[in-house]
Amino acid sequence: MDNNVFQELIQEFHENKLAHAFLLETNDKDKSYQLILEFLKRINCPEKYEDGCSKCNLCHLISSKALPSLITVYPDGINIKKEQILSLKKAFQTKPVFSKYNMYIIMDAEKLNASSANTMLKFIEEPEEHIIGFFVADNKENVIDTIKSRCQIFANFYVKNGEEEFSNEQFEKAIQYILEVETAHDAALLYNKDVLSLEIKDKNTCVLFFKTMLFIYQNIYYSMLGTEELKELFSSLQFLTKKKESNIFKRIQIILKILDDLNYNLNISLVLDRFVLEVGDIE
Template identity: 35%
Template sequence: MSKFSCDSYNFISIIDKIVSSGRISHAYIIQVKNYDEDFLLVKTFVKEILCKDKKTFNDISSCSSCNICSLIDSDNYPDLFIIEPDGKEIKKSQLLGLQKEFQNKSLLENKRVYILKEADKLNETAANTILKFLEEPSNDIIAILVTTNRYRMMETILSRCQVLSIDSKDSEVIYDNEIADLINFMCDGDSLFINYNDIINNILSDKVIAVARLKIIEELFVQYLTDKSLNSFDKYFLKLSDDIIVKYTLIIEEYLKKLEYNVNYKLWLDAFFASLLVVRNNV
């Protein structure tokens, strides 16, 4: 019945969490494997954001029954703007048209969304125009930049967007405030266990999210151990010795493996954090 692959399933779970937590960011970069197939998932994300009939999003077959979702499906929703490269690049003139649209008040009293398809093809002046948009976010406007390679995006744009990925090789990256909170929690000895319930309820609320987030942290630890100059989380990592970071990395790896078996998630979490604490206390 489902047309989504496993990676897609993870992606849907992640966007479900984002939307149901109400923490929708004003700008996203979504890395896709392929523009045609994965664009359906990008649209699912848009539907989740705009749909008023949320109860139908309980499983991965998203709502397509309400008026808003039907209009999005048929590319007729008036407050969804999709921009694609005009020839080889996305030009500034295309974005000025968009800007003009946004000067008019929306009649729908809902968020407005623009999608830049092949966003890595923004030419330089267009990229600077987008950057201005992103620097002065408006409450009701959400930007979604879709690319097959986020590393081709300007650093300044990348740093202003939350990154999501539909590419499994990419370990379903979500590079967000929650990641920073989790890293802070793991690296700061004083806060370890004080905010425990908060962390597990909000940041590691289920298995899929935990795997995605811990894989990212593992990757960041390894990156930090290899080249400290590259890491933007070093203010947290510096609280730990390299020795502890190596041990933390091994613990994450070990526990991610355990999660592949049918373990009780809550007990798994407790054991995971207890292991981190043992490492901390044995120094």
């Protein structure tokens, strides 16, 4: 549970400032779901919670999804239906017996339509102390506004093969490149050819380079959502925080796609040019 975003929530929980509804944007819903369960254990555990608490019955029930006060809603067909939300409401009319909270997790929140979202609103608008909920989506822009506007929003992106620690030198190289791509757009293709292609000669270096950029764009995005501070090291990229959130999100998606594609053998100079061109298509 070394995840920054959730650490922030745990902090808010201890300070009694925890919100009641959260929208989590992620490229890996299953992993995010597990993280949410860990978080819910932490705020409910009657023992002193340690990672992977298996001592107490409550944590065990949360893990095995056998706790009546924890309900996960998946789309039924192409939508999340009004009836599903109605039965959630019904289940949560009484206070929880074993846990501190009644908890719901709405998976694929973009599948809430106007009528199911409407039914959902009462939970969010008149929050009761003992109810907490998560909406999980690929892209928050696809979640209906009435829900989105009432949630505390945060994001969590995953790269295959885990996350690395990056050196300052790697960061500096990536920052320099981002500045080229974001400000000197036409020259960036030349920069690829004249500078970068000499430094990035093999696939592993290329993957590491894109992971470093991903880390930087994520920090920028999280700082726009208000869940992280922009790192001082990245202050020369502050101007990017003035762009639309959804456009920074698109840059993250481009990098995630490139990292995925790099699992296959690709021509590195083509990958670099593709990055410049695709970012160039976004404001």
